[in-house]
Amino acid sequence: xxxxxxxxxxxxxxxxxxxxxxxxxxxxxxxxxxxxxxxxxxxxxxxxxxxxxxxxxxxxxxxxxxxxxxxxxxxxxxxxxxxxxxxxxxxxxxxxxxxxxxxxxxxxxxxxxxxxxxxxxxxxxxxxxxxxxxxxxxxxxxxxxxxxxxxxxxxxxxxxxxxxxxxxxxxxxxxxxxxxxxxxxxxxxxxxxxxxxxxxxxxxxxxxxxxxxxxxxxxxxxxxxxxxxxxxxxxxxxxxxxxxxxxxxxxxxxxxxxxxxxxxxxxxxxxxxxxxxxxxxxxxxxxxxxxxxxxxxxxxxxxxxxxxxxxxxxxxxxxxxxxxxxxxxxxxxxxxxx
Amino acid sequence: xxxxxxxxxxxxxxxxxxxxxxxxxxxxxxxxxxxxxxxxxxxxxxxxxxxxxxxxxxxxxxxxxxxxxxxxxxxxxxxxxxxxxxxxxxxxxxxxxxxxxxxxxxxxxxxxxxxxxxxxxxxxxxxxxxxxxxxxxxxxxxxxxxxxxxxxxxxxxxxxxxxxxxxxxxxxxxxxxxxxxxxxxxxxxxxxxxxxxxxxxxxxxxxxxxxxxxxxxxxxxxxxxxxxxxxxxxxxxxxxxxxxxxxxxxxxxxxxxxxxxxxxxx
Ligand SMILES: Nc1ncnc2c1ncn2[C@@H]1O[C@H](COP(=O)(O)OP(=O)(O)O)[C@@H](O)[C@H]1O
Ligand SMILES: [Mg+2]
Numbered sequence: 001x002x003x004x005x006x007x008x009x010x011x012x013x014x015x016x017x018x019x020x021x022x023x024x025x026x027x028x029x030x031x032x033x034x035x036x037x038x039x040x041x042x043x044x045x046x047x048x049x050x051x052x053x054x055x056x057x058x059x060x061x062x063x064x065x066x067x068x069x070x071x072x073x074x075x076x077x078x079x080x081x082x083x084x085x086x087x088x089x090x091x092x093x094x095x096x097x098x099x100x101x102x103x104x105x106x107x108x109x110x111x112x113x114x115x116x117x118x119x120x121x122x123x124x125x126x127x128x129x130x131x132x133x134x135x136x137x138x139x140x141x142x143x144x145x146x147x148x149x150x151x152x153x154x155x156x157x158x159x160x161x162x163x164x165x166x167x168x169x170x171x172x173x174x175x176x177x178x179x180x181x182x183x184x185x186x187x188x189x190x191x192x193x194x195x196x197x198x199x200x201x202x203x204x205x206x207x208x209x210x211x212x213x214x215x216x217x218x219x220x221x222x223x224x225x226x227x228x229x230x231x232x233x234x235x236x237x238x239x240x241x242x243x244x245x246x247x248x249x250x251x252x253x254x255x256x257x258x259x260x261x262x263x264x265x266x267x268x269x270x271x272x273x274x275x276x277x278x279x280x281x282x283x284x285x286x287x288x289x290x291x292x293x294x295x296x297x298x299x300x301x302x303x304x305x306x307x308x309x310x311x312x313x314x315x316x317x318x319x320x321x322x323x324x325x326x327x328x329x330x331x332x333x334x335x336x337x338x
Numbered sequence: 339x340x341x342x343x344x345x346x347x348x349x350x351x352x353x354x355x356x357x358x359x360x361x362x363x364x365x366x367x368x369x370x371x372x373x374x375x376x377x378x379x380x381x382x383x384x385x386x387x388x389x390x391x392x393x394x395x396x397x398x399x400x401x402x403x404x405x406x407x408x409x410x411x412x413x414x415x416x417x418x419x420x421x422x423x424x425x426x427x428x429x430x431x432x433x434x435x436x437x438x439x440x441x442x443x444x445x446x447x448x449x450x451x452x453x454x455x456x457x458x459x460x461x462x463x464x465x466x467x468x469x470x471x472x473x474x475x476x477x478x479x480x481x482x483x484x485x486x487x488x489x490x491x492x493x494x495x496x497x498x499x500x501x502x503x504x505x506x507x508x509x510x511x512x513x514x515x516x517x518x519x520x521x522x523x524x525x526x527x528x529x530x531x532x533x534x535x536x537x538x539x540x541x542x543x544x545x546x547x548x549x550x551x552x553x554x555x556x557x558x559x560x561x562x563x564x565x566x567x568x569x570x571x572x573x574x575x576x577x578x579x580x581x582x583x584x585x586x587x588x589x590x591x592x593x594x595x596x597x598x599x600x601x602x603x604x
Contacts, residue, residue, distance in 0.1 A: 060431055065473035083437040090435070094428025108429070110341040111438040156432065194596055 009072045011036045011056060011195040017066035019049075019056050021101040029066065034197055035211070039190045042199040045214030045330050050199040051091045053216075054168050058088060070164055084114055089170055093153025097142035101133060102139030102151050105139055109159050126192050127155040132181065136183040146173035153181065157187075165189060167198045171205060175279050183209045203326045212252040217330040231319050235290040238301060239312030248287045257289040263317040284313055291317060342450045346416070352454070354414040356461045357492060363400030363466030367393075367473050369492040393474030394492050397466025398566070404462050405559050412536035413507045414453045417514025418528030420447040421597065425604040431433055440520050444515070447592065451511040456504035463500040478595070485568035487516035494565060502562040506578055509585030510535055516593040522604045552577075555585050 012034035019027040027049040035039045044050050057060040057068050059076035068075045070082045095104045102214050105124045109115050128137050131151040141149065150173050157165055166184070171179045186209050193252070200206050206213050207227065214224035225228055242248050248258045296304075300319050305312050320328075346352055369391050389395045409430050421444075424430035433443060470476070479492040487495070513530035538556040541547055551557050558581065563573035 007532050055431075055603065058435055059437075060434060061603060062599070080439065081438055083435055088432075091429055092428070094432060096345065096427060096429060099345070103348075107345055108432050108436065111433045112436040113387075113439075113441075114443075115436075152482075285463050 008025040009036075010034050010128040011038070011068075012069060012197060013069045013276070014038075014053075014057070016065045017053065017056060017068060018064045019052050019061065020064045025064075027056065030216075030219075030221040031149050032214060032221065034195065036195050037190070037193060038212045039186060039196045039198065039210045040217070041210035041213035042197060042211055042216065043206050043326065044199075044205060046331070048216040049219040050201075050216055052205060053166055054088075054090055054166055054197075054199065057165065058083065058086065058274070059092065060090070074157060077193070078120070084112060085163045086166060087159070087164070088166040088168075089155035089157050090152045090166070090168045092172065092229045093149045093156070095141040095149065095152060098140060100138050100140055101144065101148075102128065102156075104152065105156055105159060108156055112160075115160060123159050127153075127158045130158055130185065131155045145335060147175060147178050150174055150179065155268060159201070162194060165194055165196045165198075167196065169199055169201070171202075172270065177305045179205070188313055203323055207322055215284070215326065215329050222309065222329045223325070230325060231322055236317050236319050238291055238295075238298065239286055239288045239314070239316050239318060240305060240310070240312060241284050241286055242305075242310050243282050243284055244310055245285045247308055248305060249312045251305050252287070252289050252301070255304055257301075258294060259287055342446045343453060346450050346454065350414070350461060355415060356458065358410060359408060359458055360465035362404050363396050363462060364469050365402045366403055367396045367466070370399075371473050377426075388417035388552045389474060390468065391475070392479055393470030393472070393476045394467060394489070396474070396478055397496050398562075399498060400462050400466040400501065401459070401562070402560065405506075406539060407501060409458055409462070409503065409507060409538070410556075411532050412458050413454065413455055413510055413513055414531035414535065415450070415528045417451045417511040418518050418526075418531045419524045420451055420515050421593075422521050422524040422527040423516040423518075425602070426524055428604055431602050434483045435558050441594065443517075444590075444593055444597055447513050448511065448586075448593075451515060452508055455507040455511055456473030456501065459500040459503035459507070460497075460505075463496050465494060477598065481566050482563060483567040487568070498565050499562045502565060502575060502578070503559075505582055506559050506561075507597045509582040509589075511554070512589035512593070515524055516596065519586060519593050519597040519600065527529075532590040555581065557581065 006039065010033045012032060014032040016029050016031065017027055018025060018029055030053065034051075042050050042053070052061070056077065057070060062076070071085055073082050073247050075082060095101075096107065099107065102124055105127065106120060109120055109124065110117065110230075119317075125134070125137075128322045131154050133151050133155060135147065136148060136308040141152070144152065149169070154167070154170060157167065159284065165186075170186075171182050174182065179221050185191055186198065188195055190211075198206075198210065210227060212224075212226050212231060215230075217268075225233075237260075238252075240248050240252075252259045298315075302312060302315055358393035367389065389399055421430065424433060432439065438446075476489060478486050478488055479495075510531065513549050515536060516529065516532050518527040520523070535556060538554045538557075542551055542554045542557055558574050561578060564571035564574050
């Protein structure tokens with residue numbers, strides 16, 4: 001079943017993958033590469049095309065254009081070989097409400113011709129235990145809470161040992177405790193060598209459990225790489241906190257830097273009672289400038305600032321946070337992409 | 339397959355359908371019993387008046403009553419639900435991700451619907467035999483041809499009739515399966531299937547459309563009377579089988595063509 005050099009090729013690879021619904025391209029020419037063994041965060045706001053990508057990847061829907069390889073094999077042609085090695089939670093859990101949690105897992109497992117029926121009972125029990133549902137195993141699913149269904153959905157993905165787990169928004173509807181458990185579960189699965197592909201609209205979640213990430217925006221893939229690579233993209237900035245804005249900017253320009261528009265450091269001002277606030281020319285302002293290759297060393301900048309008579313009250317060189325990157329890539333606010 | 343059957347028959351709705359079917363012979367028997375003093379033999383629908391003479395006819399009479407509407411209704415519910423029901427629950431995607439195989443899923447779903455057809459017809463006949471035996475005298479049965487058969491053989495004949503009625507519904511099931519692949523709304527597929535069964539019977543009753551009648555899936559639905567003659571007239575039985583097989587082939591192929599290329603987006 002596995003190819004000659006399984007670890008060399010990515011767990012998932014797409015080339016120009018496109019899916020249109022009518023005229024709208026829900027997924028627009030995306031080239032994903034998910035390395036084996038990675039915990040890969042697939043990040044994007046609601047409606048950016050994450051679930052659609054997963055559906056096409058797993059052969060539920062046909063691509064309009066482009067190719068997909070999963071575990072080294074072309075999809076959907078080799079679906080019958082690939083899917084038994086993949087556990088999936090797609091667009092939320094779905095179960096027969098009139099069956100118990102355990103009966104649901106039995107039912108779905110027996111749909112797989114290759115799943116052994118002799119070990120089924122034990123595997124169901126173990127999967128339920130992993131997600132903490134043992135006590136509710138005999139309860140009908142219509143009596144489950146949203147979080148319990150979500151857990152059962154994850155248990156369903158874990159029924160057999162898998163090489164690849166695809167989890168679409170696995171923490172939806174979970175309480176903080178459940179979210180933490182999912183995080184730990186993903187980590188332990190990854191430690192066991194499983195590749196995990198987890199989609200999310202929450203940056204914090206991806207940041208906490210993933211080694212790699214890709215960012216979707218309105219159907220397009222706008223960034224991808226290891227988390228460190230994603231942080232490195234974009235220049236580091238030097239930030240100076242000082243009341244002497246004009247002088248500081250002049251010094252920076254003289255050193256070959258291009259200062260950004262000044263930002264008042266509101267935090268510094270707000271910490272003081274109104275009548276104690278310094279006069280306008282005494283207030284701290286953040287002066288920042290990008291640091292391209294070949295820029296002076298930070299210590300040289302401080303020295304020049306101090307020598308120029310700038311009251312330096314704070315200084316640092318920082319990479320933009322992932323959050324700033326995410327916002328820059330996908331736009332701010334709660335608007336659904338389309 | 340066993341999993342499919344167990345899901346189907348563990349469902350409370352399936353039992354509600356079968357119970358409703360079982361209620362029909364009971365109603366028929368009670369109604370005839372209450373009114374029997376007033377209706378002279380020879381009046382009323384052909385099977386109904388025989389009930390008073392022999393309780394074993396209750397099952398057959400109930401079948402005559404249920405074939406036009408009640409049986410197709412229950413079959414429409416089950417067959418219309420096959421794929422659309424899974425799609426609306428969202429379990430369709432998890433079955434396909436197993437992978438269950440689209441063709442295999444279709445075949446298993448159809449076989450389960452077929453099993454329900456037989457179970458439905460059997461329910462009517464068996465419930466009828468039981469209630470008939472408890473309300474009316476039971477004895478050797480006089481057939482439509484005038485011959486008399488023993489109680490034992492009449493039970494066999496009843497089972498044969500139930501089998502005939504079950505098989506008659508297989509074509510409708512195939513239509514329901516196809517409609518079910520077209521939508522994610524199971525109620526829509528159910529309603530469409532039931533409506534088609536009514537339309538087919540209406541067309542069958544229009545004499546102007548005589549050329550069409552042998553091709554209607556409902557054409558032989560009441561043909562089981564010929565199984566109650568001595569010797570058994572197998573003609574309609576065979577024609578019915580061929581016709582239903584034709585419907586299964588055509589609508590099975592349509593369902594296949596539709597389902598293997600369908601985007602599962604529910
Ligand atoms: N069945 C469908 N028919 C038409 N458009 C759809 C369908 N499913 C999704 N879309 C559209 O595709 C886009 C991506 O949706 P989706 O992949 O579900 O996003 P995400 O999972 O990132 O929230 C959305 O704009 C959505 O409106
Ligand atoms: Mg989604």
